[in-house]
Amino acid sequence: MPSTDTVKAPPPDREPAVKKRSTERPGDRIFRGTAVGAATVILVALAGVAIFLTVEGLPGLTAEPDAMSGQASFAGYALRLVYGTLLAAVIALVVATPLSIGMALVISHYAPRRLATPLGYVVDLLAAVPSVVYGLWGILFLGPRMGDLFRWLEENLGFIPLFAGPAAGSGRTIFTAGLVLAIMVLPIITAICREIFAQTPKLHEEAALALGATRWEMVRMAVFPYARSGMVSATMLGLGRALGETMAVAMVLAASGTGFVTLNLISTQNPNTIAANIAREFPEATGTSVNVLIASGLVLFVITFAVNFAARAIVARSGKKMNR
Amino acid sequence: MAKSIDVSDLDIYYGDFLAVQGVNMTIRARSVTAFIGPSGCGKSTYLRSLNRMHEVIPGARVEGKIVVDGQDLYGNGVDPVAVRRQIGMVFQRPNPFPTMSIYDNVLAGNRLNAKKMKKSEADTIVERSLKGANLWGEVKDRLGKPGMGLSGGQQQRLCIARAIAVEPEVLLMDEPCSALDPISTSAIEDLIHELKSQYTIVIVTHNMQQAARVSDETGFFNLKGAGQPGHLVEFNPTEKVFANPDNEATEAYISGRFG
Numbered sequence A: 001m002p003s004t005d006t007v008k009a010p011p012p013d014r015e016p017a018v019k020k021r022s023t024e025r026p027g028d029r030i031f032r033g034t035a036v037g038a039a040t041v042i043l044v045a046l047a048g049v050a051i052f053l054t055v056e057g058l059p060g061l062t063a064e065p066d067a068m069s070g071q072a073s074f075a076g077y078a079l080r081l082v083y084g085t086l087l088a089a090v091i092a093l094v095v096a097t098p099l100s101i102g103m104a105l106v107i108s109h110y111a112p113r114r115l116a117t118p119l120g121y122v123v124d125l126l127a128a129v130p131s132v133v134y135g136l137w138g139i140l141f142l143g144p145r146m147g148d149l150f151r152w153l154e155e156n157l158g159f160i161p162l163f164a165g166p167a168a169g170s171g172r173t174i175f176t177a178g179l180v181l182a183i184m185v186l187p188i189i190t191a192i193c194r195e196i197f198a199q200t201p202k203l204h205e206e207a208a209l210a211l212g213a214t215r216w217e218m219v220r221m222a223v224f225p226y227a228r229s230g231m232v233s234a235t236m237l238g239l240g241r242a243l244g245e246t247m248a249v250a251m252v253l254a255a256s257g258t259g260f261v262t263l264n265l266i267s268t269q270n271p272n273t274i275a276a277n278i279a280r281e282f283p284e285a286t287g288t289s290v291n292v293l294i295a296s297g298l299v300l301f302v303i304t305f306a307v308n309f310a311a312r313a314i315v316a317r318s319g320k321k322m323n324r
Numbered sequence B: 001m002a003k004s005i006d007v008s009d010l011d012i013y014y015g016d017f018l019a020v021q022g023v024n025m026t027i028r029a030r031s032v033t034a035f036i037g038p039s040g041c042g043k044s045t046y047l048r049s050l051n052r053m054h055e056v057i058p059g060a061r062v063e064g065k066i067v068v069d070g071q072d073l074y075g076n077g078v079d080p081v082a083v084r085r086q087i088g089m090v091f092q093r094p095n096p097f098p099t100m101s102i103y104d105n106v107l108a109g110n111r112l113n114a115k116k117m118k119k120s121e122a123d124t125i126v127e128r129s130l131k132g133a134n135l136w137g138e139v140k141d142r143l144g145k146p147g148m149g150l151s152g153g154q155q156q157r158l159c160i161a162r163a164i165a166v167e168p169e170v171l172l173m174d175e176p177c178s179a180l181d182p183i184s185t186s187a188i189e190d191l192i193h194e195l196k197s198q199y200t201i202v203i204v205t206h207n208m209q210q211a212a213r214v215s216d217e218t219g220f221f222n223l224k225g226a227g228q229p230g231h232l233v234e235f236n237p238t239e240k241v242f243a244n245p246d247n248e249a250t251e252a253y254i255s256g257r258f259g
Ligand SMILES: Nc1ncnc2c1ncn2[C@@H]1O[C@H](COP(=O)(O)OP(=O)(O)O)[C@@H](O)[C@H]1O
Pocket: B014, B017, B019, B037, B038, B039, B040, B041, B042, B043, B044, B045, B046, B057, B230
């Protein structure tokens, strides 16, 4: 790789500077070299991915309708998939965030230590289950049970647009996919929140308790304000995971290709997610439809990037506020 | 409002570790009681057992009896949360809530009682408490600013204002001046003098001159030896403790021969 070469070979005219540096310990030099090298590799890899997606995706932007499941323009095609992606991710977060925060609080502040440690392990273990397993579980276990629930929802709450139906008996809808995603992001959000909750300064917890706060009041007065930015970034990380998750969604969600932009959660009319759509369509794709899929991948790349950026900005801003 | 505290045969544990053993004393209402003694002899531990803050630490427990105005603090059915609302506490390091304004910090305890407060009522409490803590003049024009923006001494007085805003019966202070400069320290000592007309005050201090200046009665705690529990060596009127102590160890400590 050319860029690492330039790091290794200092230009000869900077000889004196190099001499001065030789007072540096070898350990420092080796560490600095490795760190710079690693950082360069990461940047190069990231740039490589971005360039690949752009170059290969560009032809997809002007593809014929038959390469885009009959959509007239790429914007229309991508928009539906973006909607599907965001809908699944939002369902996942709406379910997972309160659960994770509750779980993290139980582990950090409520459960006795003998119980908290194993509970933490179990939650961490959820992160180690492969997505395929979640996919199977979603199809074979969760799906049928959700199907029954969907039929009930359609009959009794069908007047709410969310449950308009027709209910999918297999239960393999965006709602079920969102629930599976929720379980997959739960350990991420829980682990980060738990760490941050546990770091709340004793000083502030005791300030609240000494005023006669109950444990929950203490959590609201001392723990949450301290952990707010961490909770936001944990949620954003979970969102990143939910946006990009492919296998489980591709297996669980029986969405019809690009589908419709609809709020209906219990039928299979919703669009697929970008990642799952790529995974399903790619094996049969030829010619410009490959470019179309890659272009949709670029869209996902941009969204995930934006989410991470937003998370960092929020964390940086509230971090400043706490240290004032 | 202010109440007296009767302590009898109190043993305080951290798990299996006996930290303080066999304390007996009566803390008078509307007076200042100071605890002195070398580090690690259990002054903080004992102080925290007086408002049940001790049991916040996992495994920590107490044996014996503490009676506040006829009521057993550790009796069955006594809610530690209710105890802490009646017996306020000020810590060694000032600890205003970092995300709250000065105004909200003062009201933090009152808001826990959950009843809706009228704005005028809240304003009255804030002004009265900040005046009570000798801080009103310095902050009245910036009540909406964060409490963390104040100096250390001001933050500590803000914490005192927060503690007295709920009108407790007793105020416990654990080395409230040890993180402060001499001027802030003297401001807080003046404040303690004023507060004792309304409150029962118990203060732990490392500084013997401070104990002599502010307190009416002084308790000297000591360790029986390394690894042994702390105990109350002597409890007497402050003048007597400093002029003519009953116990040799007290005299040795006060005259600076150890500790
Ligand atoms: N959280 C705790 N867990 C276990 N032991 C503690 C804890 N806090 C204090 N101790 C022990 O209790 C004893 C008394 O400590 P402390 O009350 O802080 O003394 P002082 O305030 O007089 O310096 C010491 O031996 C100390 O190590």
